[in-house]
Amino acid sequence: MTPPDQTEQLPDLAALQRLAAIDGDAPVVSVYLRTDPRDPANTRAAPAWRAALTGGLGEVGERLEAGEDRGARLAFRDLHARLLAEAEALDPASLGRGVAWFVALDGSLEQRFVSRLPLAADLVRLDARPFVSPLVDLVSRGAPAGIVLVGHEHVRLLEWAHGWIDEAADFELQIDQSDWRPYRGSAGSARNRTTVTHEAHVEAREEAQRDRFLASAAGSVGERIVGGGWERVLLLAGDGLAPRFHMELPAPARARVQLDLDLNLLGLSAAEVAQRVEPHLEALHRHRALALAEQLENAGPEVASGPPAVLAALAERRVGQLVLDPLHVPAASPLPEVAETVLAGAPPELAGERAVEAAIASDAEVVAVAVADAPALARADGMLARLRW
Numbered sequence: 042m043t044p045p046d047q048t049e050q051l052p053d054l055a056a057l058q059r060l061a062a063i064d065g066d067a068p069v070v071s072v073y074l075r076t077d078p079r080d081p082a083n084t085r086a087a088p089a090w091r092a093a094l095t096g097g098l099g100e101v102g103e104r105l106e107a108g109e110d111r112g113a114r115l116a117f118r119d120l121h122a123r124l125l126a127e128a129e130a131l132d133p134a135s136l137g138r139g140v141a142w143f144v145a146l147d148g149s150l151e152q153r154f155v156s157r158l159p160l161a162a163d164l165v166r167l168d169a170r171p172f173v174s175p176l177v178d179l180v181s182r183g184a185p186a187g188i189v190l191v192g193h194e195h196v197r198l199l200e201w202a203h204g205w206i207d208e209a210a211d212f213e214l215q216i217d218q219s220d221w222r223p224y225r226g227s228a229g230s231a232r233n234r235t236t237v238t239h240e241a242h243v244e245a246r247e248e249a250q251r252d253r254f255l256a257s258a259a260g261s262v263g264e265r266i267v268g269g270g271w272e273r274v275l276l277l278a279g280d281g282l283a284p285r286f287h288m289e290l291p292a293p294a295r296a297r298v299q300l301d302l303d304l305n306l307l308g309l310s311a312a313e314v315a316q317r318v319e320p321h322l323e324a325l326h327r328h329r330a331l332a333l334a335e336q337l338e339n340a341g342p343e344v345a346s347g348p349p350a351v352l353a354a355l356a357e358r359r360v361g362q363l364v365l366d367p368l369h370v371p372a373a374s375p376l377p378e379v380a381e382t383v384l385a386g387a388p389p390e391l392a393g394e395r396a397v398e399a400a401i402a403s404d405a406e407v408v409a410v411a412v413a414d415a416p417a418l419a420r421a422d423g424m425l426a427r428l429r430w
Contacts, residue, residue: 053203056154057180060143060171061401067147068113070101070120070165071172074128077138077159090140090163094128097165104167116146138204139179143171157204158183158319174367174397178409182326187271187297188318189262191278191286192307193251196258198265199311201318206311212265216254255282256289263294273325274298275318279305299325330410334364337425338417344427347371348392351424352380355399362427363400366412367393369423396424 063069074090075083082089098121105114124144131140139160142153150171156179166172183203190197194216199206266274274297276283283301290298300321306314337344345354348371354360356379370390383399384392400407405426412419 053183054180056152057173057176058401060152060176061173061398063150063170065145065147065149065170067116067145067149068167068169069143069145069150069171070098070117070124070167072097072124072140072142072144073160073162073164073175074136074140074142075138075160075163076136076140078133078136079138080159091128093163094165095125097163098124101165101167113146120144120146141176141179156183168391168394170398172394173401174394174409177367177397177401177407181408182323184273185269185271186322187266187269187274188314189266189274189276189286189298190305190307190314191255191258191276191282192305193280193282194254195307196255196262197307198262199314200269200271201315201322204315204319206315212262214254214258214261216250255286259286259289260291263291266290266294266297271297273322275300275302275321275325277302277304277306277318279303327410327414330364330408331415333362333408334410334415334417334425337362337364337427338421340427344425346421346425348396348422348424349374349376349380351426352383352392352396352399353377354426354428355396355403355405356380356382358403359428359430360400360403360405360426361429362406362408363396364408364410364418364425365393365396366415366418366423367397367409369393369412371422371424393423 072094074094076088076090077083080089102117102121105117108114124142128140135155137155137157139156139158140153141156141160144151152171154176158179160175161178162175164172164175180203185200185202188199188201188206190199196214198212274294276287276298278286278301281303283303287295287298287301302321304317306317309317338346345351345360351360351363351365353376355363371392373389376384384395387395397407410418412423418425
């Protein structure tokens, strides 16, 4: 028996892949709690997540009590009480903004993650293995992003990932003022032509120095963007500098900037920057998911549409990019024999979960979006896939 692992950490892609590969002998209780203290539903004396945990565990217990597996029934009775007690005792740091908790009934697995990003919803499931599909959205939304803060004489570059910014990744550039001084005012008469000429000269030198600084900084920032592997970058600057700096970036880095914002955050701490940019990153992620669904719907033979075709392609490891609503229950329809190998006898309500597991096993990208938000995905009964071949 594998010893329990109760390490708390932020969920990432590696953790998701490990969980998806678990296929033990005992059922697993998967718990997702939206513990975000900013959620109004959690500001009451009895937060909404606690009620969701109590209700969800109760439903699992009722299902087991009605079944024939006496061992699972008895194991869950003890686990039920322990999970409620441990959840009640979690401090704010251990609750974060979301908790994902996986416990096998035989004790072979126990893993709890705390997230700095809010979960989409509370959920409690009992399945043959960890129920990972809600974690896919969390990991996808938390993918690393470069945050570029630009001023006339100062540039900062930070890396945001999974709801936080690592202070150690803060990269700064400042203008070299050793060979010039900003103009501070004239000692002579404002009517003196020489003074006016001197003022214009100094201002021109300052502007030329700033232009050289921005061009040099753009080159350095561009190298960091490409070297960091960021596929999405936000560029924030006041005084209309954002589009100007964007165009100064080398082409490979310029293409990765997804949003220019007329916003000066240079004076804020890294934590404050993270809080300000998070809504923009969330909006970018949502926009990409919706646009991808629309794009795949009209992409022709390189795309599989609908559960029968997508599940068959997943079984053959032909899927490079999967777009789905993991919680959508597809309409009843005949499946190709090869597609049945992905479901492995699971009921229709687990079709999305099994599709996610198969995609992760074959290193396909998974993008989660609700069918209620994406008409193109709704028309495909909850599943679209870009094929590798």
